[in-house]
Amino acid sequence: MTNHYRYIIFHKPYGVLSQFTQESPKHSTLKDYIDVPDVYPVGRLDWDSEGFLLLTNDGQLQHRLAHPRFGHERTYWVQVERIPDADAINKLQTGVEIQDYRTLPAKVRLLLQEPLVCDRNPPIRFRKNVPTAWLEMALTEGKNRQVRRMTAAVGFPTLRLIRVSIVHLQLDGLQPGQWRDLTSSELKSLHNSPKAHKSNSKLLKF
Template sequence: MTNDHKYIIFHKPYGVLSQFTQESPKHSTLKDYIQVPDVYPVGRLDWDSEGLLLLTNDGPLQHRLSNPRFGHKRTYWVQVEHIPDAEAINKLCTGVEIQDYRTRPAEVRLLFEEPTVSERHPPIRFRKNIPTAWLEMTLTEGKNRQVRRMTAAVGFPTLRLIRVSIAHLQLNGLQLGEWREITPADIKILKKSLSAKYILS
């Protein structure tokens, strides 16, 4: 890892835009949490999504992670309305039609215990007569609002969306609104993984 490259991960809260510039007073931005100059988010998390966001000034790495050709894994914990059945989960795994696109195969499983997550502010809407469930979804692509559109397509709207990992990088106890530098060893593993995908593609 060269001295002029910076790599950090951030635990993005709900309601924060994945950018440093303020467009409206309605949402916070990364500037409210991260005082590291010249780093930029790799990909994005929508303002109403939470979890792991990677930031760097390493242009080639940004390109590799943003290029669909490399298909690195992103894992999400997704709270949905109602309890998905086996048919719905199988559809999510094999691919669903969203707009004019069919999603790639994904790894999806129902979590039988609610994961340990930070409180959200504001909390999700609660309806006493409608149960909720958590899914773990691992995708190798990142279309706009893809997870939400996928669960809606099989009849289980997303209430809360948290990204818990990008490739092998994980939050690992990073608290909501906090960031930390990524270790040189982790960067080496990430680059090696992406290089292998490049050679195989």
């Protein structure tokens, strides 16, 4: 394994584009946080999503993690409007129709305890007398705005979306806007794990 490769975990804040080029003065970019040349994100997070973003200059690893045929698992914590019932959870697990596409089976569960997450700036909109709930959703695909479209399709709009892990890699204490290099053990495990890993559902403190 050559030493010139970089592997970076970044906790992307809300409102930041998953790119280094500035296209609109309305949003910050990765350039405002990461001063490392020639690294690029593996996949992407929408500007209004938060959490785990992996960046590297290892093109082979980028391809392996981003290509759908490898089925790498991405886990999200999703705050939704109202409390999903068992029927909605089952639909999310087995697949829902979003436009002309049916989503693949996913691991979805209602979190009985609100996860330990930092406040968002700006905060989500709250509607008086309308409760919210958190879901943990582990997907092996990444269609455009897929999580939001899935929860909307079963009647529970997404209010906040945080990606907490890709395969076994997790944020583990990174605050929004912070980044770190992968440890040697994380990197070794990543290179030796071409298939999806089981979701780690423990609460992450950040």
